Amino acid sequence: GENVEQHPSTLSVQEGDSAVIKCTYSDSASNYFPWYKQELGKGPQLIIDIRSNVGEKKDQRIAVTLNKTAKHFSLHITETQPEDSAVYFCGSEKLVFGKGTKLTVNP
Amino acid sequence: EAGVAQSPRYKIIEKRQSVAFWCNPISGHATLYWYQQILGQGPKLLIQFQNNGVVDDSQLPKDRFSAERLKGVDSTLKIQPAKLEDSAVYLCASSLSGRARTEAFFGQGTRLTVV
Numbered sequence: 001g002e003n004v005e006q007h008p009s010t011l012s013v014q015e016g017d018s019a020v021i022k023c024t025y026s027d028s029a030s031n032y033f034p035w036y037k038q039e040l041g042k043g044p045q046l047i048i049d050i051r052s053n054v055g056e057k058k059d060q061r062i063a064v065t066l067n068k069t070a071k072h073f074s075l076h077i078t079e080t081q082p083e084d085s086a087v088y089f090c091g092s093e094k095l096v097f098g099k100g101t102k103l104t105v106n107p
Numbered sequence: 108e109a110g111v112a113q114s115p116r117y118k119i120i121e122k123r124q125s126v127a128f129w130c131n132p133i134s135g136h137a138t139l140y141w142y143q144q145i146l147g148q149g150p151k152l153l154i155q156f157q158n159n160g161v162v163d164d165s166q167l168p169k170d171r172f173s174a175e176r177l178k179g180v181d182s183t184l185k186i187q188p189a190k191l192e193d194s195a196v197y198l199c200a201s202s203l204s205g206r207a208r209t210e211a212f213f214g215q216g217t218r219l220t221v222v
Contacts, residue, residue: 001165006149034210043111043198043213044150089149094163095140095200095211097149 002027006090006098013080014106021101023090024072030093033073035064038087038100047088048075080105109133111214113199119220125187128217132180132201138162140211141174141184142198150198156182189221 003026013019025033031052036044050057050064050073057064061080066073077084085105089097112131120126132139137158142150153172154164158179167174171190176182186193196216203209 004149036213041215043200043215045213046210049210095152095155097151099149100147 002030002092002094002096004090004092004096004098006101008101009099010102010104012104012106015080015082017080019077019080019084019103019105021075021088021090021103022072023074023098024070025092026071027092027094027096028071032093033064033066034091034095035062035075036089036091036097038089040086044089077103082107111199111201111212113197113214113217115217116215117218117220119222120189122191122221123188125185126189126219127183127185128197128199128219130182130184130199130214132182132199133212136201136203136212137179138202138204138211139176139182140198140200140202141182142200144196144198144216146195153184186219189219191221194219194221 006023034049035047037047038044048062048064050066061078063076082105087100087102089100091097114129139156141153144150153167154174155162156176159176174184196218198216200211200213202211
């Protein structure tokens with residue numbers, strides 16, 4: 001079946017630093033790549049997504065880059081804040097998710 | 108706009124008992140998903156409905172799990188009999204359409220503990 005690999009599994013940064021989370025996928029037919037944020041006790045919430053006709057998409061402090069040839073995409077968070085602390089999941093077009101990255105932003 | 112509603116929020120049962128979870132998707136959303144999220148892992152897709160038809164149930168353990176979406180709106184997921192390894196959060200999500208990928212909205216989930 002389809003596989004989505006995500007790393008790192010945990011990431012700790014200082015407030016104001018940048019954070020990068022990377023994912024690779026196996027389904028070369030996939031054309032849609034969402035990123036979800038899950039806070040404790042809540043369901044995942046979409047924060048940004050990208051379609052294969054663009055290589056990068058930005059929304060304020062978050063951005064996603066896509067390399068279809070290499071089948072990987074990354075989430076970039078700049079100027080991190082304590083409220084960015086959560087678990088982040090990447091997904092594929094069929095909403096197969098990676099195992100998640102627990103991001104901790106230290107004040 | 109009301110979100111995806113799930114109930115109950117928590118459930119504790121003994122192994123070999125049965126349990127059912129309920130999901131009410133966002134009004135007008137044709138696609139409904141059930142996920143299993145084991146602690147510390149990503150959500151694992153169990154079943155996807157498009158209206159009241161099953162699109163993908165390849166990872167649903169059909170010997171013990173069943174799901175239905177009568178009338179293409181509400182859905183129930185049942186486990187019978189439950190095993191210890193079924194302890195997880197069961198998430199329901201819905202989206203406008205499963206074909207042209209659009210945002211999936213998740214409920215808060217049902218936390219199941221099997222003892």
